[in-house]
Amino acid sequence: MSEILVVDDEPALLRTLRINLSARHYAVRTAAGGGEALDRAAHRAPDAVLLDLGLPDIDGMEVLRGLRAHSAVPIIVLSGRSDAADKVGALDAGADDYLTKPFLMDELLARLRAVLRRLPGGAAPGRPVIGEHTVDLAATTVTGPRGTVRLTPTEWRILALLLANPGRLVPGRQILREVWGPAQEGRGNYLRVYLAGLRRKLERDPARPRHLVTEPGIGYRYVP
Structure with missing residues (x-):
């Protein structure tokens, strides 16, 4: 308990x-x-x-x-x-x-x-699901109804960071810092562009994402 x-x-x-x-x-x-x-x-x-x-x-x-x-x-x-x-x-x-x-x-x-779920023994699975797509983190592949979905290296880094924190709000500045470096923490436009691309590839309805969710002005969240 x-x-x-x-x-x-x-x-x-x-x-x-x-x-x-x-x-x-x-x-x-x-x-x-x-x-x-x-x-x-x-x-x-x-x-x-x-x-x-x-x-x-x-x-x-x-x-x-x-x-x-x-x-x-x-x-x-x-x-x-x-x-x-x-x-x-x-x-x-x-x-x-x-x-x-x-x-x-x-x-x-x-x-x-x-x-x-993030406590020891409750870690995120190695093959999380985003809508109709299965992500294999170990093999760095995404498979959907139409086969393999190709992600860029930057998209992979962003996605892996979100998937490592299921349900948790990840501040935008943290993503920018870890993906592009400390000097880029203020460039939120980078994230908006890449998240839009990830949603187009992975979400059933990119305009109304259910799994890669924005918390306006704060950050992003992966919702299993």
């Missing part, structure tokens, strides 16, 4: 999350402040953390950095801060995902399942 640490100072939300998570057979611990959250995580490491940024004692970003300093535990930020800069800052500080309040419980649960 996976154990989830929920960190929020809103009693009603804590209660709602505890009820919904417990109903789906998660063990739940809660903390109403940053100091309490760090103490609980240090005492017994959770399998995932749901973290609010607006905490009464310690700013949630400091809690995020404190958790990330000694742990690779998946962290999903739940925050009323909807500005793209806040989202990018949290992701750069080590968050695995970011949901803006109010959020749909089903979406939160789906994202929680996605980050938990």
